[in-house]
Amino acid sequence: MITKTVKNVTEACKGVKDGMTFMLGGFGLSGIPENAIAELVRLNVKDVTCISNNAGVDDFGLGLLLQKKQIKKMISSYVGENAEFERQMLSGELEVELIPQGTLAQRARAAQSGIPAFYTPAGYGTEVAEGKESREFNGKMHILEHAFKADFAFVKAWKGDTAGNLIFKGTARNFNPNMCGAANITVAEVEELVPAGSLDPNQIHIPGILVQRIFEGEKYEKRIEQRTVRKR
Numbered sequence: 001m002i003t004k005t006v007k008n009v010t011e012a013c014k015g016v017k018d019g020m021t022f023m024l025g026g027f028g029l030s031g032i033p034e035n036a037i038a039e040l041v042r043l044n045v046k047d048v049t050c051i052s053n054n055a056g057v058d059d060f061g062l063g064l065l066l067q068k069k070q071i072k073k074m075i076s077s078y079v080g081e082n083a084e085f086e087r088q089m090l091s092g093e094l095e096v097e098l099i100p101q102g103t104l105a106q107r108a109r110a111a112q113s114g115i116p117a118f119y120t121p122a123g124y125g126t127e128v129a130e131g132k133e134s135r136e137f138n139g140k141m142h143i144l145e146h147a148f149k150a151d152f153a154f155v156k157a158w159k160g161d162t163a164g165n166l167i168f169k170g171t172a173r174n175f176n177p178n179m180c181g182a183a184n185i186t187v188a189e190v191e192e193l194v195p196a197g198s199l200d201p202n203q204i205h206i207p208g209i210l211v212q213r214i215f216e217g218e219k220y221e222k223r224i225e226q227r228t229v230r231k232r
Contacts, residue, residue, distance in 0.1 A: 001196055004164035004214045009035045012213045013043065015207055016152060019072075021049040023108065023148065023179045024062065025155040027055060028081070031172030032061050035189045035217040036154040042063060049073040051148055053104060053175050057087045069093070075148075077101040099128060103145055105175060110147035111182035112210070115211045117146045150183035156217070157206075160190035161199050164208030173205065181210030189217040 006012045013036065022040075026032030035105055037056075040048075041064050050071050050138050056063035066084050073095040077086045088094035099107075100122040110118055119142035123129050133144040155176040158169035168176055180186050193216035 020151040023153040025176030027174035033154040108178040153183035163196040164211030
């Protein structure tokens, strides 16, 4: 029986080094790989490039890596909830590549599928298109975008089995499925790890072939970025 299980997050992050490129699932604070991020903070890796829809908040998620200035470059589509990100970007301490959200998803998906590049109309005629090849299709201009190249992809799932098959829950599905198999090594942390064969095949979102390491995480905080309640 094939098993992708590792004992803990420390073993899951084996091989992580300074200067690497990481992909991290999540949207806002939903579905972020909390255990993996905490381990990257503990390992104190430096000069890393992070590919993520956003950069967490000041004291949580990728914001923890930003606090310690471990991130050299962020490739994101939305970063509005992180004041430290803004400060580092405006001061020139942090290199930033902002790209359309759909392009970010597709560049991850392309890497997952082994497609080196693709054309998209998103961003044509804007700063996003500067320095990129353009071509007309059906009377509409498109720009060439390249698939991401990353060393590790860290994703978070609700449930997984020892063979690496994953099920995501609700909005935590977001960018996580696209990043599975999109890097040299995909590390999946799950809230519940079950024996292979326990999951209903019809409910599996990502097959284990796209995952190299899986472990059961712990102490998930599951914060809400902005809690809004109705006035009584």
